[in-house]
Amino acid sequence: MSTTKKIAYLVTAALMVAGFAAWGYQLKEGLVLTHMRNSYSWGLYVSTLAFFVGNAAGGLVLSSLIYLFGVKKLKPFAKIGALCAFANVTAAMFAILPDIGKPFRIHNMILHPQLLSPLVWDVAVLNLYALISLVYLYLLMLPELTGPFARIAIRVKDPEAFSETWARRLAPFSLVAAVGIHVVTAWVFSTQGSRDWWFSPALAPDFVAVALASGTALVMLAAVLVYGIRDLYRDAYRTLAVFISVAFFIHLFLMYNDMFIHLWYGAEEARETLAITLRQYLPAHLFEVLAPLAAVVALLSARVRESAAAVAASCVLLISGVLVHRFLIMPAAFDRVPLTIAPLGLQNVTWSVPIASGRYTETGDTFVTAWHYFPSAIEITIVLGVVAYMCFLVMVAIDRLPITERST
Amino acid sequence: MRRGMVIDLEKCIGCRSCAVACKQHNAQPAGNWWNRVVTPGSDQHQTAPEKGREYFLPIHCQHCQNAPCEKVCPVGATFRADDGTILVDYERCIGCRYCMAACPYGVRQFNWEDPEQAMSRYHYQDGYAFGNPREYRYQGRLVYAPVRTKGIVEKCHFCVHYLDQGLDPACVRGCPGKARTVGDLDDPDSVVSRLIRDKNGFQLLPEKGTRPNVYYLPPKRKEA
Numbered sequence: 001m002s003t004t005k006k007i008a009y010l011v012t013a014a015l016m017v018a019g020f021a022a023w024g025y026q027l028k029e030g031l032v033l034t035h036m037r038n039s040y041s042w043g044l045y046v047s048t049l050a051f052f053v054g055n056a057a058g059g060l061v062l063s064s065l066i067y068l069f070g071v072k073k074l075k076p077f078a079k080i081g082a083l084c085a086f087a088n089v090t091a092a093m094f095a096i097l098p099d100i101g102k103p104f105r106i107h108n109m110i111l112h113p114q115l116l117s118p119l120v121w122d123v124a125v126l127n128l129y130a131l132i133s134l135v136y137l138y139l140l141m142l143p144e145l146t147g148p149f150a151r152i153a154i155r156v157k158d159p160e161a162f163s164e165t166w167a168r169r170l171a172p173f174s175l176v177a178a179v180g181i182h183v184v185t186a187w188v189f190s191t192q193g194s195r196d197w198w199f200s201p202a203l204a205p206d207f208v209a210v211a212l213a214s215g216t217a218l219v220m221l222a223a224v225l226v227y228g229i230r231d232l233y234r235d236a237y238r239t240l241a242v243f244i245s246v247a248f249f250i251h252l253f254l255m256y257n258d259m260f261i262h263l264w265y266g267a268e269e270a271r272e273t274l275a276i277t278l279r280q281y282l283p284a285h286l287f288e289v290l291a292p293l294a295a296v297v298a299l300l301s302a303r304v305r306e307s308a309a310a311v312a313a314s315c316v317l318l319i320s321g322v323l324v325h326r327f328l329i330m331p332a333a334f335d336r337v338p339l340t341i342a343p344l345g346l347q348n349v350t351w352s353v354p355i356a357s358g359r360y361t362e363t364g365d366t367f368v369t370a371w372h373y374f375p376s377a378i379e380i381t382i383v384l385g386v387v388a389y390m391c392f393l394v395m396v397a398i399d400r401l402p403i404t405e406r407s408t
Numbered sequence: 409m410r411r412g413m414v415i416d417l418e419k420c421i422g423c424r425s426c427a428v429a430c431k432q433h434n435a436q437p438a439g440n441w442w443n444r445v446v447t448p449g450s451d452q453h454q455t456a457p458e459k460g461r462e463y464f465l466p467i468h469c470q471h472c473q474n475a476p477c478e479k480v481c482p483v484g485a486t487f488r489a490d491d492g493t494i495l496v497d498y499e500r501c502i503g504c505r506y507c508m509a510a511c512p513y514g515v516r517q518f519n520w521e522d523p524e525q526a527m528s529r530y531h532y533q534d535g536y537a538f539g540n541p542r543e544y545r546y547q548g549r550l551v552y553a554p555v556r557t558k559g560i561v562e563k564c565h566f567c568v569h570y571l572d573q574g575l576d577p578a579c580v581r582g583c584p585g586k587a588r589t590v591g592d593l594d595d596p597d598s599v600v601s602r603l604i605r606d607k608n609g610f611q612l613l614p615e616k617g618t619r620p621n622v623y624y625l626p627p628k629r630k631e632a
Contacts, residue, residue, distance in 0.1 A: 030558040031503075032521035038440075041508035041518060101503015101518065101559025105483075108502055114484040119506055123482070193616055194476060194512035338512035339613060343449035344463060344626060351449050351457075353467060355514035360438030360526055367444060 005395070012392040019385010022378050023098050031101060033378040037371050038358035040334040044327070044375040045099035048383050051326040052092035052390070053126070053185045054207065055319070057215025059085025059133050060178030061243065067171035073236045078167075079403045080226065081219045082137035083394055088218070089130045089181065091390040093123075098382050118188045125184050129177045136174055139166050144402035182207040189329065196273045197332040206254040212247035213292065214322040216240055220299075221315035222394060226404050228308045237311065241299035244318065248296050252289065268350060269340065276332040284324050291321035335370050410473075411491040411566060412593035412621035413580075414600045414609060415466055418628050419587035422447065422454055422464035429582030430468070433567065435539020435554045437523030438530050442515065442564040443468040443579055463627045466587075468579070469494060469515045469564035470612060470620030477507035477516065486561075489546060492621055493566045497549040503559040512616050515563050522558040544569035566590070593621060 026033050036043045062081030065071040097103055113120045142163045145153035156162040186207035189198035220240045227233055259278075262270035277285050295318035298304045305311055337352035354367035375383070397403055422445060430436070430443040445466045449457030456462040471494050478486050478494060485500035486507055508516045527537075537554075544552035552569040556562055567577035575581070580588040591600035600623070603609060609623035 030519070030521040032558075034520075036520075038508065038517055039514060041505040099504065101505070101561075102501065102557075105500070105502045108483040108485075108500055112483045112500060114481055116479045117482040117506070119480065119482040119504065188506075192476065192480075192510050194510055333509070337514060338616075339467070339514055341448060341612070343457065346449050346458065349449060349457075353446050353448070353465070353514065354444070356439065356441035356444060356517060358439050358518055358520050360529060366439065366441070367446075 005399075008395060009392070012388040012395070015384050015388035016392060017385075019382045019388065022381040022385065026098060026378055026382070027103070031099075032359065033376060035373055035376045035379065037368065037373075039337065039355040039368050040330070040371040040373045042099070042330055042334070043373055044379045044383055045095055047326045047329055048095040048386065049092050049099075050185055050207070050329060051214075051323050052088045052095055052386075053181050054211035054214045054322060054326070055218050055390075056085045056088035056092065056129065056133075056181065057178060057208075057211035058088075058219035059083075059136065059215075060175055061212060061216045062219060063136060063167070063171045064175045064178075065239075065243075067168045068175065071239060073233075074239065076227075076233065076405045077219055077223050077236065077240075079137060079140045080222045080398070082133050082140060083397050083403055084215070084218050084222055085133040085178075086130060086137060087390045087393040087397075088215075089126055089133065090393075091386050093126055093130075094389060095383065095386045118184060118191055121184045122181075122188055125177065125180045129174075129181050132170065132174050132177050136167065136170055139163050139170065141402050149402070179208060182211045189333075194338045195333040196269055196336075196338075197277075198329075200258050202254050202258040206251055206258075209247050209251035209254055210322055210325065213244050213251060214319050216244045216247065217295070217315040217318045220244070221312055221319070222398075224308050224311045224315070226398060229306060229311070234305070237305050238302070241296075241305065245296040245300055248292050248318070252293075269336075272336050272340075273332050276335050277328055280335070281328060281331055284328055288321050288325040288328060291324075292318040295321070331373065334373070337369050409491045409592050410594040410621060411493055411590065412471070412600055412623065413566070413577075414589045414591075414603045414623045414625060416587045416589075416603070416607070416625040417463055417465065418625060419585040420445070420464045420466060420627075421585045421587075423584060424453075425582045425584055426466055426579035426588065429578040430564070432538045433540055433578035434552070434565075435537075436517070436562075437519060437556070438526040440517040440519070440562070442517060442562070465624070466579075467513060467515065467612070468622075469566075470513055470618065470622045471564075471566065472618035472620050474617055474619050476510035476512075476618065480506040480510040482506065487549075489568065493568060494563075495546055495549070495551045495565050495568060496560075496562055497551060498553055498556055498560055498562070499550045501560040503561065505561060507561055512613050512618065516561050517563060518561050519556055519558045523556055540569060542569070 059081045062074055062078050066074050066078055109123055140163060142153060143159040183204045186204035190200055190203035193199050259274055263274060295314040298314040337355060339353040340350050343349055343351050352369045354369050356366060357368045424445045427441060427443045427445055434442060436442060445464055447453050448465050475494050478488060483500055483502055485497045487495055489495055505518055539554045541554050546568055551565055576590050580590055589600055591598040593600055595601060604623050607625040609625055611620045611623055
């Protein structure tokens with residue numbers, strides 16, 4: 001094992017242990033250890049859920065491009081795609097667990113599901129997608145499950161043909177499930193009329209667009225780390241770069257189109273909501289747009305694609321931009337109190353009704369309107385642990401399982 | 409029967425007795441308030457925002473007919489009683505706080521830490537505890553307990569634990585201005601229905617389509 005790899009294993013293992021310990025501590029003390037409040041009741045954990053769900057899109061992109069649209073040159077990356085999909089969709093579910101106040105009651109979701117709740121749909125579709133990606137990965141590996149792996153291989157006459165046929169048959173279902181996870185995750189937010197920032201028909205298509213960009217970037221990152229730049233894959237990398245760029249530009253269009261119509265009409269609630277993202281969080285907003293923009297410009301250049309390091313850096317830049325984009329789901333939703341009223345008898349004044357913070361401190365305000373949330377060290381540690389789990393799983397699988405092409 | 413409440417802002421003197429009675433009767437932990445009274449437009453409670461423009465607005469769960477909190481709850485912990493009151497099953501809630509994101513009125517309260525631990529930081533006298541000491545179950549579901557566990561959401565339940573005794577909610581009984589009235593909104597001849605009709609009753613955030621069962625009567629004049 002190379003030193004880099006050893007360090008990577010060591011770091012991810014350490015982060016997982018730290019994340020797990022932090023979660024244990026949070027279980028004991030309660031969510032008081034986070035920086036959330038009654039007025040700002042969802043934070044980094046839920047943002048991270050959306051982030052990982054988006055990253056899980058890679059499996060779909062590859063399987064549908066290969067088996068539904070016949071882009072055969074991507075086939076060497078198909079298994080990496082399915083693996084990334086599985087790792088990220090499970091990471092999404094791990095990311096949401098620490099957000100639950102009573103995680104040991106989670107079985108109530110199965111015993112007493114309330115079928116109107118988008119959260120119930122989300123849990124169902126995420127689990128379904130995890131299962132499909134796992135089955136899909138298994139099918140693709142089947143022809144190579146020999147030697148020590150032979151005992152987990154199902155016995156079929158012609159594994160090659162079996163794998164090919166069933167991968168093709170599964171592709172349409174995986175496409176539906178994959179679009180489903182983004183749409184349903186978006187509905188968790190966009191069905192909520194109380195939050196102007198979320199309540200938009202543009203959110204679901206935008207989630208799909210963002211996911212296609214970040215999910216594909218993650219597969220490209222893994223592929224370039226595994227294979228490096230080779231003549232054989234040059235064309236495949238170009239296809240992925242174009243795909244990522246198109247998806248990202250569609251995302252920019254959907255996002256700014258939504259903002260534009262509200263800014264043009266100029267209703268106060270919309271202007272106040274948008275001011276949080278565009279003014280208060282301007283540096284974050286600039287990063288969520290400019291970092292991926294720089295990344296796609298770089299990836300579209302054939303010269304940049306000559307360097308594995310440059311491709312990897314661009315993909316990381318794009319994914320970081322998407323992470324910040326996911327973080328920004330919350331501030332504009334929670335930093336403007338929905339119960340903002342026009343006090344009787346006053347002209348041109350709106351006033352936000354303060355909310356009990358839910359935290360008693362001797363000096364802090366009991367009732368608050370805005371809360372400048374930044375995740376606590378516990379929240380960050382737990383989320384880093386989940387990121388580490390995702391990386392660790394991908395690395396172990398690539399090391400141990402027949403994921404990469406042997407012919408090269 | 410659709411239980412509702414009418415709050416007459418003409419009669420509200422901004423004393424916050426309702427908030428205190430609510431907190432006491434329902435054993436609310438430190439930092440959590442099911443009921444609050446605000447002075448719209450002002451920076452500080454009970455200071456006028458502008459001369460001659462002062463009134464008070466008590467806010468708690470609006471017991472909406474189209475309640476987003478009820479619809480988002482993944483486990484049905486938030487549910488509707490037969491009289492339309494929105495209740496929370498303390499034993500079912502998983503603490504996902506989706507209802508808090510869904511509620512536009514900011515009335516839902518999460519137990520971020522163990523309530524007893526939060527209370528100990530208040531430094532009450534030894535052995536002092538407030539709140540109705542008896543648990544209450546509605547159709548077998550725990551909707552009131554003197555001590556809640558950490559990690560669940562709670563809110564106003566129209567004092568469902570006093571309903572069997574024929575008692576009005578604590579905020580109604582504790583209001584010195586007699587600003588609050590409860591009754592059947594389905595009955596056009598009930599006191600609440602007549603008040604809404606005769607005195608221009610209005611709801612908070614009607615544009616959100618939540619159709620609250622709590623109505624307000626506008627004040628005729630402001631405190632000078």
